[in-house]
Amino acid sequence: MQYGMIIDLERCVGCHACTIACRAEWEVPVPYQRNWVKRLGPTMTDDGMAATYYPGLCNHCDKPPCVDECPADKVERTFKDAKSGKTTTMTVSATWKDPFNGSVQVDKDRCLGCGACASACPYGARYVNPAMADDDSYGKVDKCTFCMPRVEQGLAPACVQTCIADARIFGDLDDANSEVSKYVAKGAKGLEVSGGHIGPNARYYGNKKDMSLLFKESTPKLADMGSVKRRAMLASMVKPAMKKAKDLGVLGLAGAVLIKGISENNDKS
Amino acid sequence: MSPADTSQDISRVYRFLAQCMEYPDSEWMHDDFFNVFYNFIGTLGATDEGVEIKRAIDGAKDALEDLQVEYTRLFINGVPHVIAPPFGSVYIDQSLQGTFAGNTLAFYREKGFDMEKHADLPDHLVHELEFLALLAEEQDHAGEEEFLQKLFRPWFRKFHIRVIDGAHHPFYRVVVQLIDLFTKEEKDGFQPNEA
Numbered sequence: 003m004q005y006g007m008i009i010d011l012e013r014c015v016g017c018h019a020c021t022i023a024c025r026a027e028w029e030v031p032v033p034y035q036r037n038w039v040k041r042l043g044p045t046m047t048d049d050g051m052a053a054t055y056y057p058g059l060c061n062h063c064d065k066p067p068c069v070d071e072c073p074a075d076k077v078e079r080t081f082k083d084a085k086s087g088k089t090t091t092m093t094v095s096a097t098w099k100d101p102f103n104g105s106v107q108v109d110k111d112r113c114l115g116c117g118a119c120a121s122a123c124p125y126g127a128r129y130v131n132p133a134m135a136d137d138d139s140y141g142k143v144d145k146c147t148f149c150m151p152r153v154e155q156g157l158a159p160a161c162v163q164t165c166i167a168d169a170r171i172f173g174d175l176d177d178a179n180s181e182v183s184k185y186v187a188k189g190a191k192g193l194e195v196s197g198g199h200i201g202p203n204a205r206y207y208g209n210k211k212d213m214s215l216l217f218k219e220s221t222p223k224l225a226d227m228g229s230v231k232r233r234a235m236l237a238s239m240v241k242p243a244m245k246k247a248k249d250l251g252v253l254g255l256a257g258a259v260l261i262k263g264i265s266e267n268n269d270k271s
Numbered sequence: 272m273s274p275a276d277t278s279q280d281i282s283r284v285y286r287f288l289a290q291c292m293e294y295p296d297s298e299w300m301h302d303d304f305f306n307v308f309y310n311f312i313g314t315l316g317a318t319d320e321g322v323e324i325k326r327a328i329d330g331a332k333d334a335l336e337d338l339q340v341e342y343t344r345l346f347i348n349g350v351p352h353v354i355a356p357p358f359g360s361v362y363i364d365q366s367l368q369g370t371f372a373g374n375t376l377a378f379y380r381e382k383g384f385d386m387e388k389h390a391d392l393p394d395h396l397v398h399e400l401e402f403l404a405l406l407a408e409e410q411d412h413a414g415e416e417e418f419l420q421k422l423f424r425p426w427f428r429k430f431h432i433r434v435i436d437g438a439h440h441p442f443y444r445v446v447v448q449l450i451d452l453f454t455k456e457e458k459d460g461f462q463p464n465e466a
Contacts, residue, residue: 117277233453236315237280243311244283250303253286 003085004064004104004203005148006175007162008185009057011208011216013169016041016055020161020170027149027160034129036060036146037161040220047214054212056220057169059161060127060146061192062099062106064201067224068119068128072097074112084154097143104175104203105148110134115141118235124195124222125202140238148172175203193217198224278410284453285404287311289397291446292357295338312445315452323441341440354437355430359394362426368392375399375422382406382414396430399423400450419454427454 016039024030024037036059043053072095080091083102090101096112097119099105108119115135120128120143132141149159153172157163162170173182182190185207192202193216206216237244247253290299291308305328309321328334345354360369376393379385379402386393399422406415431447438444 232455233281233284234277236453237277237284240284240311240314241280243307243314244280244287246310247287247304247307248283250307252290252299252304252307253283 003083003102003177004175005062005153006104006173006182006203006205007059007148007159008171008173008182008190009204009206010169010171010185011054011206011212013167014039014055014057015167015169017166019164019166020057023160023164024146027152028144030144031131031133034131034144036127036144042215042219045215047211047218049211049214052211052215054208054215056216058125058127058220059204060106060123060148061125061200061202061204062104062146062148063203064104065199066099066106067122067124067200069095069097069099069106071118071122073116073118074114077112079109103148103150105150106145107147107150108143108145110142110144113139113142114239115139115143116235116238117141117143119143121235124200124224125193126222140241175205191217193221195222195224200224278407278412282404282407285400285407288446288450288453289400289404291449292397292400295335295342297335300335300338312449315449317445317448320441320445320448324445327441338440338442341438341443345434345438345443355433357396357430358392359399359422359426360392362429371422371426378418378422382411394422394426396427396450403454416456419456423454424456427451 018039021035021037021039025035028036030036038056038058040056040058041053042056044051045053074096076093076095078091079094079098080089081101082089088102092098092101094109096110096114097106097108100107115130115132117130120126120130123145128143128145130141130143134142149157149161152159159170159172162172171181171185173180175182175186177183182205186205188207190205190207191213192205194200194202206213208216244253287307290304293299305325309325312318312321327337331337343349346357347353356367358367358372359375360367360371363369363371372392372394376386379393382402382405384402384405386398390398392398399418403415403418403423406412406418427450431451434447435444438447
């Protein structure tokens with residue numbers, strides 16, 4: 003089974019009910035978000051004038067790059083297939099791809115809040131909430147779960163249930179008879195990263211020009227886990243030590259040599 | 272975490288590393304400093320290195336003097352010669368205050384900074400780390416990358432090796448490894464998944 007979501011751009015009216023429902027259901031604090039709706043166009047495409055929306059969320063990818071980046075120690079975790087009752091045990095970090103339903107989930111208790119997964123997500127679908135920091139973390143990462151606690155109770159994801167235009171369809175992409183699979187057969191496509199194959203499981207369906215605009219404007223690149231982000235991750239890890247250094251006055255004593263100010267007064271926080 | 276928060280975190284790390292490379296002085300190199308330092312490297316998983324340094328510090332008759340002697344031998348004046356002068360030009364131009372130092376100062380100025388009168392040469396390791404802290408603070412990631420690639424890593428790599436090979440005290444061996452860790456570029460062969 004691979005849960006997936008269809009976004010029918012022919013139906014989406016850009017009302018943001020999905021984003022509000024998600025925020026309300028999961029108490030997502032401002033300024034973070036688990037899903038979003040971006041307005042695209044109007045602009046000229048090769049297929050004519052186009053204007054549409056980009057309703058986005060975690061793509062619960064076939065090969066999620068976020069999962070590999072999690073530095074939390076791996077532990078054994080047993081997964082259960084909601085339908086058959088079958089179980090399997092895997093070793094996972096604080097985020098993983100469910101072997102039975104294909105959704106990508108996070109264990110907040112074990113999350114270190116380092117942000118490595120958020121940096122790795124090409125869609126920007128994860129965030130770290132520093133307000134949830136505890137003794138073992140610098141915050142907690144959060145993202146769309148495909149509303150798995152609701153789905154397990156037989157409910158639709160909050161964004162699907164609330165969509166006034168029925169533009170969101172949730173289901174099993176591995177089931178050829180499912181509504182989502184029928185959309186895929188009709189041409190619904192995922193926003194695959196340029197130059198890579200990670201298999202996004204949110205799929206978009208629309209007319210040629212709107213799809214052209216969506217893919218032109220919103221096709222992401224594989225996240226650059228380059229030097230800046232690596233430094234950011236390392237700096238995030240030593241943040242408490244650096245805060246202590248500042249509090250104790252052993253930070254920034256090194257000679258003020260460059261004008262524009264290099265003293266602690268410049269350290270606004 | 273917002274980009275501004277992250278940049279502030281990175282900036283603080285650069286400042287702390289710059290501080291570590293200052294001449295040891297009781298004004299800043301005291302118990303509080305070492306507590307932060309052990310915490311810093313412990314968070315990064317370098318517990319063994321922390322234990323080694325703590326042993327050297329706690330076991331010394333005069334830990335500060337030991338570090339002053341080591342700093343002088345490594346970076347200022349040693350017999351028969353200084354081990355690792357902390358100036359970029361030494362490694363690139365084979366002389367102090369060469370073209371490389373000029374290029375470094377030009378880069379500072381291009382970014383709107385200049386040296387204070389009492390400053391050391393512009394390509395001194397401490398100044399370069401402070402400059403990186405300022406760029407990070409301003410969220411000038413492109414500038415940070417450019418400086419690291421063109422004016423920092425080319426000489427720091429050589430300096431780093433000399434300190435590792437020549438250091439007697441574990442403190443400086445670990446500090447240069449920390450600087451290496453935080454300034455390493457993709458071209459240096461970093462593997463993102465090694466954590």
